[in-house]
Structure formats: structure tokens, C-alpha cells
Amino acid sequence: MPELPEVETVKTGLAKAWIGKTIAQVILRRENLRYPFPKRFAEQLQGQTITNIRRRAKYMLIDTNDELVFLSHLGMSGKYTIFSAEQVSNYDLKNSVKQSIFGAKTGFDGRHDHMEIRFTDGSISVYTDPRRFGIVKLFHRAEETVEPLLEVLGPEPFDDWNSQIAADRCRNKRSPIKTTLLDQRFVVGVGNIYACEALHNAGISPTKLASSLVTKGGKPTKALNKLVDEVKIVLNKAIAAGGSTLNDFADVEGNLGYFSHHFTIYGREDQPCLKAGCAGTVERIVQSNRSTFWCPRCQK
DNA sequence: CAAAGTTCCTGCGAGC
DNA sequence: TGCTCGCAGGAACTTT
Numbered sequence: 137m138p139e140l141p142e143v144e145t146v147k148t149g150l151a152k153a154w155i156g157k158t159i160a161q162v163i164l165r166r167e168n169l170r171y172p173f174p175k176r177f178a179e180q181l182q183g184q185t186i187t188n189i190r191r192r193a194k195y196m197l198i199d200t201n202d203e204l205v206f207l208s209h210l211g212m213s214g215k216y217t218i219f220s221a222e223q224v225s226n227y228d229l230k231n232s233v234k235q236s237i238f239g240a241k242t243g244f245d246g247r248h249d250h251m252e253i254r255f256t257d258g259s260i261s262v263y264t265d266p267r268r269f270g271i272v273k274l275f276h277r278a279e280e281t282v283e284p285l286l287e288v289l290g291p292e293p294f295d296d297w298n299s300q301i302a303a304d305r306c307r308n309k310r311s312p313i314k315t316t317l318l319d320q321r322f323v324v325g326v327g328n329i330y331a332c333e334a335l336h337n338a339g340i341s342p343t344k345l346a347s348s349l350v351t352k353g354g355k356p357t358k359a360l361n362k363l364v365d366e367v368k369i370v371l372n373k374a375i376a377a378g379g380s381t382l383n384d385f386a387d388v389e390g391n392l393g394y395f396s397h398h399f400t401i402y403g404r405e406d407q408p409c410l411k412a413g414c415a416g417t418v419e420r421i422v423q424s425n426r427s428t429f430w431c432p433r434c435q436k
Numbered sequence: 437c438a439a440a441g442t443t444c445c446t447g448c449g450a451g452c
Numbered sequence: 453t454g455c456t457c458g459c460a461g462g463a464a465c466t467t468t
Contacts (some may be wrong), residue, residue: 138440138441139440170442170466209441211440211466212442212466213440213468248467266466266467267439267441267468268466269440269441269466270464271441309459309461310459311459315460319451320442327440328441329441422452423461424461424462425461427439
């Protein structure tokens with residue numbers, strides 16, 4: 137579920153549910169996700185109060201009162217589900233939590249619920265991730281600047297990014313612009329879906345070489361200016377759409393953002409192009425092992 | 437067969 | 453010609 141807008145939506149939801157609360161216990165139901173859980177991960181979080189939640193690229197950074205940072209990446213299929221203290225006391229729970237409360241012999245199945253966070257107010261949050269591409273880490277705030285996962289990241293699209301910065305990076309790039317958009321050193325937060333959407337909106341072919349969007353003098357072409365604008369627009373719209381679905385916050389299921397949203401080009405192979413005045417048909421190609429959806433008629 | 441992400445490895449081309 | 457370096461592309465991780 138996770139590109140920047142979805143992570144932002146989940147972050148907002150978690151902030152509402154978590155900030156100010158104190159962790160009573162963290163229960164791990166297996167030893168690893170993508171990587172092994174850090175040593176003493178659960179022990180170190182126990183007793184910590186959540187003070188703030190930030191986002192960097194597709195990572196959530198959860199701050200605690202003792203200057204610890206709990207990093208959470210949702211991978212492809214990670215989700216958090218939140219149960220209020222009232223739901224817990226009313227047994228309005230998912231099976232994995234029932235299993236952990238009532239014991240393993242109840243027949244409840246929680247096979248993909250790998251991490252359970254219990255707060256001192258009685259509420260419980262569960263991290264579910266079937267494919268286990270998610271990442272969880274814990275470090276001190278002072279170590280954040282040398283955290284390898286964060287160190288390699290490029291600019292945030294809304295804060296530090298413009299078409300000249302994009303042009304500087306595209307200049308000597310030999311890869312297609314679609315591949316470049318997915319490169320988290322170029323700009324963070326854009327994933328496969330929004331890369332396709334932004335290129336379609338900008339009218340740029342995904343196979344166009346990144347270097348062809350820069351002039352000889354190193355300036356962004358009009359097309360690159362447009363692309364940078366469209367990336368920001370498409371991400372912003374998706375954040376707004378995600379936020380509007382988070383009214384009452386029974387759960388923080390990340391697929392909120394994706395499933396309530398319809399895409400203009402992504403996943404629409406063989407269907408008509410939806411761009412006004414375009415009579416083209418959406419095609420699917422594969423670039424760097426990822427599907428690209430595009431309209432050869434209006435993307436040049 | 438395909439899937440929303442990231443890291444790591446291999447292989448190729450450029451340049452010395 | 454041959455070697456090293458860096459980049460680009462593909463595989464791998466896993467389950468539904």
C-alpha cells in the first residue's frame with residue numbers, strides 16, 4: 137500500500153492514535169520481517185511514551201520521550217490496525233489479538249500479524265504484513281543522521297525539490313525517465329503507481345531518456361518543468377484523498393489510500409486513455425522489472 | 437501471471 | 453589491450 141501519500145495518511149492516523157500514549161508491551165510473533173527484529177527491540181520500547189511521528193520518504197519515524205526513534209517501513213503489504221481500549225474490553229478484536237489474549241489453542245488465526253503494540257491505556261495496535269517486505273528499526277535520535285536507510289535518500293518532493301535540481305540529476309542519466317522517477321535518490325516518495333500517473337499527466341513517454349529532458353546548458357526542458365509540477369500535484373491530490381477517508385479512525389489500514397482512489401492510467405491496460413481529447417489506448421510495458429502503464433498516443 | 441518496495445549482485449561501458 | 457570504477461538493469465525476498 138505504500139507510496140508517499142499512503143504513508144502520509146497512515147502517519148496521520150497513527151499520530152492520532154499513538155501520540156501521548158505509553159507502550160506497555162511489544163509482542164513479536166516471529167523473529168524477522170525483511171530483516172531480523174533488532175536485539176532488545178521490544179524491551180527498549182517498553183515504557184516509552186510516543187511524543188511525535190514524522191515521515192521521511194516512505195519511512196515513518198516515531199519519536200519517544202527518551203529520544204528513541206522507532207522506524208517503520210510498510211514494504212509492499214504492511215498495515216497497522218488499531219484497537220481502542222473499548223474495543224479490547226468489548227472483545228471487538230481481530231483473531232490474532234484474541235489468540236494472544238486467550239491463548240494459542242482457541243483456533244484463531246493471525247498468521248501475518250507479526251507485531252503487537254500494547255499501550256498502558258489498554259489500546260492495542262497490530263502490524264500485519266503478509267509479504268514481510270516491511271522494515272522495523274530502533275535507534276537513538278542522535279544516530280538518525282548516520283542511519284544507512286535514511287542516508288541514501290534524495291530530496292522530499294515538497295520541501296527540497298524543483299525542476300533545476302531534477303535537471304542536475306537527469307543530466308548524465310542513461311536510464312528512462314520512468315526508472316529515474318522510481319529512484320529514491322532522484323526524489324523520494326514516488327512509487328510505481330504515481331510515477332505512471334505523473335508521466336501520463338505530463339504527457340511524457342516513460343521510455344524517454346532522463347537526459348533528454350535537460351537542455352545542453354543544463355536547464356530543465358519545458359517537459360521536465362511540467363513533470364516536476366505533475367509529480368507534486370498527483371502526490372498532493374492522493375494525500376488529500378487519503379486524509380478524507382480517515383474520518384473516524386477504526387483502523388489504519390493502509391489500503392484506504394489506494395482502494396478508495398481510482399487511477400487515471402495505472403492498472404488500465406487495454407482501456408481507453410482518459411486524457412481529454414485523446415483517443416489512445418493504455419498499454420502495459422515492463423521497465424526494470426516493473427509494470428509501466430502509458431498511452432503511446434498522448435505521451436511523447 | 438502480477439503485485440504498492442528496496443537492496444544486492446552482476447555485467448557492461450567509459451576512461452585511464 | 454587490460455584493468456578499475458561506477459552505473460544500470462535484473463534477481464531476490466514472500467504470500468495471496
